[in-house]
Amino acid sequence: MIVTVTPNPALDLTWHVDRIVPGGTHRADTGISRAGGKGLNVARVAHAQGAAVLAVATSGGATGAEFAAELASSPVPHELVPVQGATRRSVALVDEHLGDTTIVNERGVNPTTREWEALKVAVVRALDATPVPEPVEGPGSASAPSITKATKRVLVLSGSLPPGAPDGLLPALIRIGRDAGAIVIADTSGPALLAAADAGATVLKPNTAELAEATGIADPIAGACELLHRGASLVLLSRGADGMLAVTADEVVRARLAHPLAGNPTGAGDAAVAACAVLMAQGEKDPVALLRRATAWSAAAVLMPLAGEIHPSWPDLEDSLIVDSPPLTALSRPSTERTPR
Numbered sequence: 001m002i003v004t005v006t007p008n009p010a011l012d013l014t015w016h017v018d019r020i021v022p023g024g025t026h027r028a029d030t031g032i033s034r035a036g037g038k039g040l041n042v043a044r045v046a047h048a049q050g051a052a053v054l055a056v057a058t059s060g061g062a063t064g065a066e067f068a069a070e071l072a073s074s075p076v077p078h079e080l081v082p083v084q085g086a087t088r089r090s091v092a093l094v095d096e097h098l099g100d101t102t103i104v105n106e107r108g109v110n111p112t113t114r115e116w117e118a119l120k121v122a123v124v125r126a127l128d129a130t131p132v133p134e135p136v137e138g139p140g141s142a143s144a145p146s147i148t149k150a151t152k153r154v155l156v157l158s159g160s161l162p163p164g165a166p167d168g169l170l171p172a173l174i175r176i177g178r179d180a181g182a183i184v185i186a187d188t189s190g191p192a193l194l195a196a197a198d199a200g201a202t203v204l205k206p207n208t209a210e211l212a213e214a215t216g217i218a219d220p221i222a223g224a225c226e227l228l229h230r231g232a233s234l235v236l237l238s239r240g241a242d243g244m245l246a247v248t249a250d251e252v253v254r255a256r257l258a259h260p261l262a263g264n265p266t267g268a269g270d271a272a273v274a275a276c277a278v279l280m281a282q283g284e285k286d287p288v289a290l291l292r293r294a295t296a297w298s299a300a301a302v303l304m305p306l307a308g309e310i311h312p313s314w315p316d317l318e319d320s321l322i323v324d325s326p327p328l329t330a331l332s333r334p335s336t337e338r339t340p341r
Contacts, residue, residue: 002046002277003126003182004156005173006039006057007119007165008108010090011067014306019097026093035071036090036307038158038187040078041270042277044308045297047076051278054079054126058111058119061086079126081119085109088162092266101264108162116169123173127153127180151283153182156273157201161192171199183280187273190214197230203280205273205294207238220245221252234287236276236294238269243322244298246291253288255295255323267307272298292318 015031043055055078059068064087068080088106095102111119155177157170170192177184178200185203186196189210196204204227208220217223224235224247237245243256272294279293296318300310311317 002043002051002053002154002156002281003123004039004043004046004053004055004158004277005119005123006037006055006159007157007169007173008088008160008162009035009037009040009057009059009067010088010105010108011063011070012036012090012092012307014092014094016094016096018095020093020095020100020102032306033066033070034306034308035067035074038270038273039156040071040076041267041308042156042158042187042274043076043078044074045267045271045274045301045310046278048309049274049278051281053077056081056119056122056126058083058115059087060084060109060111063087063089079122081115081122083109083111083115085111085162094264099262101266103266105160108160110162110164113166116166120172120176123155123176124180127155127177127182152281153180154185154277154281155180155182156185156187156277157196158187158270158273160189167191167195170195174199174201185273185277185280187269193227194230197227197232200231202232203234203236203276204232205236205238205269205276207240207269211237221247234290236272236291238272238298240265244272244291244295246287248287251287252325253291253323254326255291255321257295257299257317257320258322261299261302263302264305264307265302267304267309268298268301270307271301271310288323292321292323295321 012034013031015028017026017028040055043053047053059080060083067087071078088108091104093102157173174184184201186201187205193214211223215223215226227235235247241260246253275293275297276290279290296314297310299317300314303311
């Protein structure tokens with residue numbers, strides 16, 4: 001069972017325009033409105049690939065009502081904790097001419113202490129009450145392997161925290177996961193990334209910009225090692241078009257495609273987290289296996305118009321990956337990846 005927690009979810013709004021002109025007026029067809037946030041994207045991907053999931057998030061205000069209605073129409077199992085503050089919005093403007101996406105994320109409203117406690121209770125209940133699932137067949141491409149029986153519980157903590165969130169929130173959620181015997185995966189940024197490492201999250205998945213910002217260390221390997229020294233066991237480091245690294249105390253492994261893919265990178269990191277969660281729920285521990293699947297699902301997400309989906313060609317992408325242990329000097333150049341929300 002995979003339990004995802006999105007402490008700062010968003011109602012994702014997406015519009016496609018012919019070309020974005022700074023300072024100009026733009027017309028677009030009716031946009032797409034979707035319940036989003038990194039943890040929900042992880043849950044959507046994992047569920048679509050046959051894994052047993054439960055997505056836990058907050059919801060409040062008028063946008064929260066629309067958020068809850070859209071999520072209720074989806075097949076993803078979920079539990080929403082009601083809060084007074086309005087669920088934030090995330091606006092994506094897709095430039096059809098350039099193929100670029102411009103994103104504006106609202107910061108979100110900090111829930112009250114009582115509401116945060118209700119979220120923690122929901123996570124405890126989710127981890128304690130969900131049985132380990134039986135084998136299920138993964139939908140999608142006929143070439144995609146079936147999801148095998150899950151043997152572990154996995155807690156995924158994804159996304160930003162709203163301004164004013166308690167410093168101890170993320171460590172408390174990690175302790176809840178560890179006390180329940182769950183593997184904990186955290187995908188966050190800023191001081192929360194360091195807090196997650198200090199609290200002993202099993203896996204951390206920053207990108208290069210997030211890692212450098214959080215640690216103050218420009219070198220990606222040194223930055224990843226800082227997270228390992230603080231308590232993490234595995235760092236999956238997204239490098240955009242340059243692929244992904246798996247860094248442990250014993251090895252550094254790189255996976256990448258021969259040629260980068262054009263498309264929408266918004267949910268690529270979330271798909272990588274979903275891949276890691278699904279494999280670890282099955283009992284997989286090999287960093288190379290985790291890296292290969294995470295890189296393949298991340299690339300497959302780029303081929304889809306919306307975050308929370310991966311292209312069914314992911315097995316072919318995984319087969320075509322170049323996997324090696326590169327010289328550390330080859331990793332010193334800046335990555336092209338944008339920092340996701």
